[in-house]
Structures are given as structure tokens and as C-alpha cells.
Amino acid sequence: MRQLFTGLRLLREEDLAEALKLCRVDPAASILAAARIEGALRSGLRDGGGMLLGYPRFGELQAFAWVGSNIVPVNPFGLADFRPALADGLSRHGTAVSSIVGASDEVLGLWRMLVDDWPAPRDIRPVQYSMVLRGAPRVMPDTTVRLAEPSEHGELLPACVAMFTEEVGYSPLKAAPHSYPERVRWLIDSGSAWISRGEVDGRSNEIRFKTEVGATTSEMGQLQGVWVHPSLRGRGLAAPAIAAVAASVASQGRTPSLYVNDFNAPAIAAYERVGFERVGTYATILF
Known part of the structure; x- marks a missing residue:
């Protein structure tokens, strides 16, 4: 080779x-x-x-x-x-x-x-804010946020699929019907998948927030796949939930980080509310 x-x-x-x-x-x-x-x-x-x-x-x-x-x-x-x-x-x-x-x-x-x-690529994201949180979150963490349990795979998977489809434009189950569910299972088993449960559309104990610490090094942990149930958006739920996960990453001696599309103003506002600051620019070419 x-x-x-x-x-x-x-x-x-x-x-x-x-x-x-x-x-x-x-x-x-x-x-x-x-x-x-x-x-x-x-x-x-x-x-x-x-x-x-x-x-x-x-x-x-x-x-x-x-x-x-x-x-x-x-x-x-x-x-x-x-x-x-x-x-x-x-x-x-x-x-x-x-x-x-x-x-x-x-x-x-x-x-x-x-x-x-x-x-030809499916999409080009030329400007994605690279952000880090230095110090403690500026908002009180949501105490209901916790690690997902193996028994919750069947409920977490649809939330992950929904987030991916909304972000990328197609279902990951079409491209990877076997490996994508296994990826979600691995995230749970490795202690990387975080959720919060509560009332959604009159139904109790539903998943209302999820994210993963999808990339981890000795120095840093990157939050990925942040998702709030569509029925609950605009209520200020994201920032406290993100703060909870970021605080956990920081407690392990790692700097919390993430990257976000420049056109996603609500997400950027939530991250800035937590205390994340832009330190650079990512780009992604999607095939």
C-alpha cells in the first residue's frame, strides 16, 4: 500500500x-x-x-x-x-x-x-463553530440528566435516528441498518450516552433530551448529537441539560468541547448561555 x-x-x-x-x-x-x-x-x-x-x-x-x-x-x-x-x-x-x-x-x-x-457531496457545511467550555457552567445543571442504561436502547435509538435525520437529511438506518443501532448500543455501554426523561405531549417518562460524548481524549471530551424533543424546544431545556453533561466531562479533568453549524442560532445561543466560547472553525463535507 x-x-x-x-x-x-x-x-x-x-x-x-x-x-x-x-x-x-x-x-x-x-x-x-x-x-x-x-x-x-x-x-x-x-x-x-x-x-x-x-x-x-x-x-x-x-x-x-x-x-x-x-x-x-x-x-x-x-x-x-x-x-x-x-x-x-x-x-x-x-x-x-x-x-x-x-x-x-x-x-x-x-x-x-x-x-x-x-x-458530488450530499452537503457542504463550510462554517461550524468549534467551541469549548473553560471553567464551570454558567447555568445550573439539570439534575435529571443521567447516563442512559442498556435497557433504554430501544427508546434511545429513535431519538438518535431523529437527530441524525434532521441534521444530515437521511435516516442512518437506511445507510447502516445494522451498524448504526450497534453504534448507539456501544455509546450506552461505554458510558457515553446521556439522556433526560420527563413529560412529553402528555406522556410521562419520555426521552426529552439526549447527547453523546462521542469523542474523548485525555484532554478533552466532545459533545455530539445534541437533541431536544421537538415539542419541548424553545423552553430553555437545552442549556441546563448540556451544562450537566459538560460538568461531568470537566469533573474527569477534560475540557468540554463541541462544534455546531453557524446557521443553528438557537443551539449557539444555548451553548453560549452555558459558557461555551468559540475557539475556531470546523467544516464538514458530507457524502
Whole structure:
């Protein structure tokens, strides 16, 4: 496989510490890759579900990309030659992915070099606020928010599907009818899925809020998939619920983070109410 990547090298176990060091230049921008690397340090790259392509081909590692079900470029020093090298390597390899996600400059710069050779994307999200919470939440946490239990998988799954469909535009069960429910089960079993229950449309004990700490490193925990039941939106429920999850992440010595579309004004307002501050910009290319 190495000959396919003329300007890159396929990283090995011995390169992981160096790659993780690059992630720490901007932890919020690179958490999606860093989480994969820390997982590989624990259990090996073979079980990581992807590969790491490093730049340059020889010498000290200066940039890299995680390539699995998605592509996450990490180029903390903005090296101009990394993007064409990565684009060439990806085009040669013919990788099929669901998204390209990460720091906006890298994602959009890479996409400009792939656009003529790759399938048309389903959507492009060019501006997504990268936000972190430093210090305690500014609102009182919702004490009803708790970790989801394994017995709640059947109820949590529809909420996850609803959030995904609303966000991306299609049901994940159509694209991944088996792996997506298992992903939700893994989030529950790993202590990453959070919910709040209460009255919804006259029905008691319904799931009214959910989120996941979907990417975790030694430094940071990224909230993903934030969802409030449509019947309860606009009532101020999101901020206290998010505060509860963020406080739990912080209690483990990690900085809470997330990213959100720039056009989602209600969500941004809720995050800012909690105390999240913008520290950068993500972009996502969805296939």
C-alpha cells in the first residue's frame, strides 16, 4: 500500500506518539483524530477501523490524516504542500468515506483539490463553530440528566435516528441498518450516552433530551448529537441539560468541547448561555 501514497507515508505503531503530539497543538480542532490515536495506543492500529497517512514521506512528521469511515486532516502548522499530497494519495487509493471533517481551512482546501475526481457531496457545511467550555457552567445543571442504561436502547435509538435525520437529511438506518443501532448500543455501554426523561405531549417518562460524548481524549471530551424533543424546544431545556453533561466531562479533568453549524442560532445561543466560547472553525463535507 505504501507505493500508492507518493508524498505520504503510512504511519505505524511507533509513529502514534508523534502524531498525538501534533494533535495537542490545537486539541479542539484535532480531537476527532486524537481520539482515534489514543484508542490505537491502547489496542493497536489494526483494530482502529482506519489508517493514518503522514506527511512528509521521510523525516519528522509534520501533518497527517486519519482515514477511516471519515477523513480528518490534521495540519497544525498550515503546511501548503500537505493538501496536494493528501489529495493525490486519496485519489490514488480510491477511498470511499461518509465525510471529511476537521479544521475548516484544511477540509475546504483539501476538497478543492478532490472536487473534480470525487463524487458530488450530499452537503457542504463550510462554517461550524468549534467551541469549548473553560471553567464551570454558567447555568445550573439539570439534575435529571443521567447516563442512559442498556435497557433504554430501544427508546434511545429513535431519538438518535431523529437527530441524525434532521441534521444530515437521511435516516442512518437506511445507510447502516445494522451498524448504526450497534453504534448507539456501544455509546450506552461505554458510558457515553446521556439522556433526560420527563413529560412529553402528555406522556410521562419520555426521552426529552439526549447527547453523546462521542469523542474523548485525555484532554478533552466532545459533545455530539445534541437533541431536544421537538415539542419541548424553545423552553430553555437545552442549556441546563448540556451544562450537566459538560460538568461531568470537566469533573474527569477534560475540557468540554463541541462544534455546531453557524446557521443553528438557537443551539449557539444555548451553548453560549452555558459558557461555551468559540475557539475556531470546523467544516464538514458530507457524502
